Amino acid sequence: MAKTIGVLAVQGAFIEHIHALRQLGVNTFEIRQKSDLEKNSPDGIILPGGESTVMGKLLHELDLFIPLKDRIASGMPIFGTCAGVILLAKEIDNDPTTYFSAMDIAVERNAYGRQLGSFQAYEEFSDLGKVPMTFIRAPKITKVFGDTEILSTVNNDIVAARQNNMLATTFHPELSDNPVIHKYFLDTFL
């Protein structure tokens, strides 16, 4: 049976994730409020790119924070991209606020500077070979601890990591035409 993935859709580039998942024949739904999680039973959840401050605030105000945190803690597969990585991180170097605080990584927000620092790369990812990567005002994973495993680096900066049920990429695989990282998430975590 086709798997179902919920994509957090309070702000940001969520439709791009939905398009990538549809290419892979996966059922999707948007998570805009608590009832969306109750009506659907996802096999996994994606935390997309956007502004982490906006998403963090709306998660609390729309009563999504606790239900999502519980699902992450119970081992549901979670894939965070860019701002989604900030939501997952246990430590944020340049911000006292943390969100789900679930993954043993430290991140630095806007680590490459403003929009002029945004860039594209084509680098090795785990055993998938080279994949296209787009970084938009991206964070950096400055440290991994616990049993977090590094999956990819660009110029010695960690850009992808995994731990238990969680996958984190500071780049945007949803902006690429080829949903190779989404396939990796589905194949490896679900």
Next chain:
Amino acid sequence: MNNRYELNKNLAQMLKGGVIMDVTTPEQAKIAEEAGACAVMALERIPADIRAVGGVSRMSDPKMIRGIQEAVSIPVMAKVRIGHFVEAQVLEALEIDYIDESEVLSPADDMHHINKRKFSVPFVCGAKDLGEALRRVNEGASMIRTKGEPGTGDVVQAVRHIRLINKQIRMIQNMREDELFVAAKDMQVPYSLIEFVHENGKLPVVNFAAGGVATPADASLMMQLGAEGVFVGSGIFKSGNPEKRAQAIVKAVTNFNDAKLLAELSEDLGDAMVGINEAEIELLMAERGI
């Protein structure tokens, strides 16, 4: 290997589903960020005051823009006059995240827009119809917004513009291929952009609503009409309770289809900005730069 134009369109994608708020001080920028703005537009005077004061309005003082850049971590945008490519060079030197080539300021050139392809930083431009939108994209804009009528608190023009743009998109989409050439000629835009709209049924860049949005219901109206996010200018800091109104508009954009939530959000917001009716204004900013 960096394709700046792609990266600039990508940043606009990250702003989708969000609210971009006009701010004039670092304090307002903090309020906007804390209320959930996905970006702020730094400007010396909000459109309602530009309208009231009259005279020539220009790019803001770089010091003021820098103050706002230091105050918040979300993207910071700022406006330049239509055609004033040197103001744009100045903002690029400040490493602004987005430049708005805006009809809200006094136009510097009554013929030419800025050649935005020459810049590394992204541009957003206003449009009233599909032809205008595609002409701006052809000049290098990586994001479009409706012009609406800034500083009025009257949403009628923004509604007119988003409806017209989307109607024309549907029209192009339904044309026979051999009709696209004349459509390109009539709209004064390159064939390749008309072809993109025909094949994809949307603009090649993200499209936000702007100009006259003052309430959560206004914001939701624009989203239901197909906008991908909303700019709110004077509507917030000209209202009775800016913080509460800003938060309500942010939530209204996220859950624009939930009328029950909109009802809650619309309660007790204090006074909306007073507003000026379309028929009462002498200066139609939307007519600047077509």
